[in-house]
Amino acid sequence: PPAHSHSDWIGPPDKHSNLRPVIFYVPPEESALERRLREARQEAQASNQRFWAWHNRAFRQEKEEFIYSRLKAKGLEVRDESGQKATLNAEEMADFYKDFLSKNFKKHLQYNRDWYKRNFRITFLMGQVALVRALRWLRRRKKNVEQ
Amino acid sequence: MSAARRCRPPRALTGLFVWRLRNTSVPQIPCRFVHLYHMANKRLITFQYFNFLKRMYVTQCNKDLSQQAKPKTDSIVSPFHELQQLDQEKKSVHNISPVSPVHQLGSETSSRNELREMKSAAETEDSVIPVGAESKEDRQWKEMKLRLDDLPGILARLSKIKLTALVVSTTSTGFAMAPVPFELTCFLLASLGTGLASCAANSINQFFEVPFDSNMNRTKNRPLVRGQISPLLAVCFAASCGIPGIALLTLGVNPLTGALGAFNIFLYTCCYTPLKRMSIANTWVGAVVGAIPPMMGWTAATGSLDAGALLLGGILYSWQFPHFNALSWGLREDYSRGGYCMMSVTHPELCRRVALRHCLALIGLSAVAPVLDITTWTFPIVSLPINLYISYLGFRFYRDANRSSSRKLFFCSLWHLPMLLLVMFTCKKSVLENEDKGDLPRGSHETAMEIRLP
Numbered sequence: 001p002p003a004h005s006h007s008d009w010i011g012p013p014d015k016h017s018n019l020r021p022v023i024f025y026v027p028p029e030e031s032a033l034e035r036r037l038r039e040a041r042q043e044a045q046a047s048n049q050r051f052w053a054w055h056n057r058a059f060r061q062e063k064e065e066f067i068y069s070r071l072k073a074k075g076l077e078v079r080d081e082s083g084q085k086a087t088l089n090a091e092e093m094a095d096f097y098k099d100f101l102s103k104n105f106k107k108h109l110q111y112n113r114d115w116y117k118r119n120f121r122i123t124f125l126m127g128q129v130a131l132v133r134a135l136r137w138l139r140r141r142k143k144n145v146e147q
Numbered sequence: 148m149s150a151a152r153r154c155r156p157p158r159a160l161t162g163l164f165v166w167r168l169r170n171t172s173v174p175q176i177p178c179r180f181v182h183l184y185h186m187a188n189k190r191l192i193t194f195q196y197f198n199f200l201k202r203m204y205v206t207q208c209n210k211d212l213s214q215q216a217k218p219k220t221d222s223i224v225s226p227f228h229e230l231q232q233l234d235q236e237k238k239s240v241h242n243i244s245p246v247s248p249v250h251q252l253g254s255e256t257s258s259r260n261e262l263r264e265m266k267s268a269a270e271t272e273d274s275v276i277p278v279g280a281e282s283k284e285d286r287q288w289k290e291m292k293l294r295l296d297d298l299p300g301i302l303a304r305l306s307k308i309k310l311t312a313l314v315v316s317t318t319s320t321g322f323a324m325a326p327v328p329f330e331l332t333c334f335l336l337a338s339l340g341t342g343l344a345s346c347a348a349n350s351i352n353q354f355f356e357v358p359f360d361s362n363m364n365r366t367k368n369r370p371l372v373r374g375q376i377s378p379l380l381a382v383c384f385a386a387s388c389g390i391p392g393i394a395l396l397t398l399g400v401n402p403l404t405g406a407l408g409a410f411n412i413f414l415y416t417c418c419y420t421p422l423k424r425m426s427i428a429n430t431w432v433g434a435v436v437g438a439i440p441p442m443m444g445w446t447a448a449t450g451s452l453d454a455g456a457l458l459l460g461g462i463l464y465s466w467q468f469p470h471f472n473a474l475s476w477g478l479r480e481d482y483s484r485g486g487y488c489m490m491s492v493t494h495p496e497l498c499r500r501v502a503l504r505h506c507l508a509l510i511g512l513s514a515v516a517p518v519l520d521i522t523t524w525t526f527p528i529v530s531l532p533i534n535l536y537i538s539y540l541g542f543r544f545y546r547d548a549n550r551s552s553s554r555k556l557f558f559c560s561l562w563h564l565p566m567l568l569l570v571m572f573t574c575k576k577s578v579l580e581n582e583d584k585g586d587l588p589r590g591s592h593e594t595a596m597e598i599r600l601p
Contacts, residue, residue, distance in 0.1 A: 097483035
């Protein structure tokens with residue numbers, strides 16, 4: 001993002017977490033409230049990134065292991081003659097999906113709670129910041145009118 | 148200096164060399180060369196990059212290597228770069244640049260340290276880098292500033308305007324099916340109020356689900372996921388749709404409709420959305436959410452919840468199951484990874500059974516309609532073909548349980564519902580006819596026309 005920009009910039013989805021990273025703009029006269037908001041957003045972004053990158057990586061790995069073990073059980077190799085990766089069809093993968101979901105259930109519950117709390121807090125802070133800015137703008141306009 | 152490619156014996160796996168060049172094209176700053184060694188099909192290939200020849204060389208290399216090592220131009224900024232080497236699938240080459248590091252995928256710790264070296268080296272280097280190489284990544288970074296001319300499109304996507312239109316059409320059908328004289332203003336108010344309520348509910352749903360939506364292919368282009376709108380604005384929009392919508396329903400139509408609308412918003416945002424990640428019961432709750440709008444249409448017209456409203460709600464409730472279960476069958480991988488508890492993932496047998504059961508229920512419910520004096524007996528007869536067809540597809544889905552049968556069922560459900568509602572409307576029992584029990588129906592269209600007169 002260019003150095004002169006006064007807004008946040010959002011990038012393409014991260015390869016591991018599929019979340020879009022945001023670069024936050026730090027205004028020179030940032031108030032304490034605005035700083036709290038920015039830090040909350042940064043913290044949420046980092047935490048989300050950690051969770052999803054780890055989670056997606058675990059999914060990919062376990063999926064590979066599952067495919068490998070199933071293929072082995074069937075007596076096939078991971079790659080067939082043409083060099084293509086052998087895959088299982090959707091029905092066979094269904095067992096894996098079910099298994100993966102139930103294994104990570106508790107983790108997801110915990111993450112949901114955290115995410116909802118963070119989301120509400122960030123949005124509430126955004127509301128406060130917006131309100132403060134609006135009041136400041138109104139006060140400035142009133143002062144200009146009076147002058 | 149020649150940008151030669153050297154093949155090394157396949158002993159060393161990954162290494163990094165950085166050295167200075169004496170005659171540089173950039174006078175003050177020493178050009179740094181980065182050599183990255185790869186194992187690519189048991190051959191070690193070296194790539195050299197000049198900053199100024201970067202792109203040219205890359206394309207040349209690509210042709211020679213036949214796509215084995217494409218330079219990956221990821222525009223991921225520093226917080227995320229330490230995870231790069233975990234991805235073992237593709238092998239690619241990295242350039243140094245202070246602005247946009249291109250990351251290597253290869254083996255573990257050695258390359259990680261080397262990447263750190265590269266990064267620090269890159270940061271100390273002055274950024275005299277050709278613009279061409281980074282522009283692709285830079286273009287993908289978007290400023291998070293709201294543009295007013297984009298706003299209507301963004302809000303349309305936020306409120307899932309197409310789905311809202313379908314919901315409003317079911318509400319209008321409910322209104323039209325009510326055995327009372329048709330009132331245009333009431334009809335319009337009810338439709339508008341329901342539309343606003345639906346927009347609000349959809350926006351809140353998207354607000355809650357940002358990280359999950361980003362991880363699923365179907366939903367990763369939503370406005371909040373792409374950062375086109377801030378969460379605060381999404382909530383404000385939802386409030387500014389929901390509150391007037393419910394107020395319109397309560398004050399402009401009747402309190403019962405308003406209460407149903409508010410209850411539906413609550414059910415969708417506070418019950419269905421969190422439940423999606425907790426239990427498969429979410430599908431049943433979601434079916435109720437879909438069933439309420441026609442009931443709202445009915446209560447808007449008549450002011451009371453009678454058997455007709457419940458029947459219409461029942462038809463929509465039953466319809467939701469083949470529709471949603473068929474859709475979710477193809478999304479099992481995304482649901483599993485995203486942590487959504489859906490029947491198609493956890494109880495696939497139940498998923499298909501429920502879909503079939505409710506297809507058959509649709510036939511039964513259509514037959515009940517004339518009994519309740521909502522429609523004439525032509526309705527179950529005319530609707531029998533389409534109901535049988537969807538039941539047949541439901542049965543195929545139950546038996547075959549594959550992607551093609553699920554898709555067929557899903558696409559059928561998309562046209563089945565509008566057609567069923569249309570047939571129901573044309574077979575509606577006239578109000579005048581009900582009052583005057585002696586008359587025989589002269590024709591379904593004629594009876595429909597009679598009702599329209601205020």
